[in-house]
Amino acid sequence: MAILDIKLPNSILKALRLPQNNPRRQQIKVLKKLLRKARFTSFGQQYRFDEVLLSKHPGKKFQEMVPVFTYNKIYTDWWHTTLEGTPDICWPGKIRYYALSSGTSEAASKYIPVTNDLLRGNKIVMIKQLLSLRNYEDIPYSSVSKGWLTLGGSTDLQKGSGYYAGDLSGITAKNAPFWFQPFYKPGKKIAKEKDWNKKIEEIVEKAPHWDIGFLVGVPAWIQMCVEMIIERYKLNNIHEMWPNLAFFVHGGVSFEPYKKGFEKLLGKPITYIETYLASEGFIAYQDRQYSTGMRLVTGEHIFMEFVPFDSKNFNADGEIVSNPEALMIHEVEEGKDYALLISTAAGAWRYLIGDTIRFVDKERCEIVITGRTKHFLSLVGEHLSVENMNKAIQLVSDEMNICIPEFTVAGIPHGNFFAHQWYVACNDHVDGKKLAAKIDEKLKMLNDDYAVERNSALKEVFVEVLSEQQFMDFMRCKGKVGGQHKFPRVLKGRMLEDWQRFLKSELTTVHA
Incomplete structure (x- = not known):
């Protein structure tokens, strides 16, 4: 065991002035650092950051004083003025950089503020990740x-x-x-x-x-x-x-x-290391070999809250309610899905990043990403997550010895009931009906709600087999090529209409 991995008693850590292994304390320290830095901004003045800092329980006070923000809300209320050069809005100084992000579902680009403080925090985390490579034997x-x-x-x-x-x-x-x-x-x-x-x-x-x-x-x-x-x-x-x-x-x-x-x-063979680096900041990374999850960055530049991903806090379209239940890191439980709220060194405050995560090891603060708040299918109560979809595709690929590098799913009407329409990229020869039956079989095994609804209102599962190139071509026509762009796993609304129109135009071109 590496010396740095040994957990010393807190009394000894304090005497040696070494960091204590306490995520709650680390997170409160990060929150206070963020609040102190931003207390004289317009946002900090409106939401009385000084008062939060004086509270005996700054975490709870912060939750009481500051509302939850989606991108559209914080951009409309605050961030849009920073694009005009106005300083000291949500973070001290002028914003010199913006990360352009459309996630995987929005049509228009989002302008996410990026500050020197955020970049500095990201760099520190990157260095820590490099140092963690000593934990990998291979x-x-x-x-x-x-x-x-x-x-x-x-x-x-x-x-x-x-x-x-x-x-x-x-x-x-x-x-x-x-x-x-x-x-x-x-x-x-x-x-x-x-x-x-x-x-x-x-x-x-x-x-x-x-x-x-x-x-x-x-x-x-x-x-x-x-x-x-x-x-x-x-x-x-x-x-x-x-x-x-x-x-x-x-x-x-x-x-x-x-x-x-x-x-x-x-x-x-090579080693695969997962990271959780979003436009809003470096949130987590896998820091040891064979771990099932990524370790949250609890002591640097991001304060995190966790909203139980359930019908109490989110509506059927994945929209968060106005006053959701938000837990701090010491209040979470393993095995439950949470939507992530972050407050960062770039002026994102109680910001709904849109990802859902699950703790697989609470003591080590290790999480897996289970999907997106809007990227799930629950037409009739099947509660199908991206995690379920990924696992089903993996199992089917192994069983049929085929490669499926891309896929996406849409919920569609089917008579008086509903169906799931899968679009699967596979360059191997495969029968669509057989593939649909296999995916359906695995999802029933993975998700009890899905299994119940397949005997009720969810009547069919359809699979259309496409080439990987068709997925890439659609991304190109949407201007989402390269970098951090990825194909959405669930299609809804305008994106689904654009996809169906794209496939129809391709079919027309082929037959022309």
């Missing part, structure tokens, strides 16, 4: 000192009136410390490229000149890039070019649907 030290291929957004940011906007990965790379540059691939010039296809082509061209130790990025785009390198240089696997490739740091979506296809590209 990662040789030599691989860490090789090149790091990060497939992110362009560092050539959009220039606004007094600010820059772009993908968080692009903002982070642009502000990377000097010691990071020798290891960072694809390097400044290629990272600046805005045309995603051109960027990938340049990476493929340079690939033989690099010695890559690990990959960082969204699974779909990393897989596509590695496939192109293998095809271009007639390789059997990527390890023929990069023998020191030892691990893949991924995030944004569950890796399970991609794992089978990705491993076909390797010459030897």
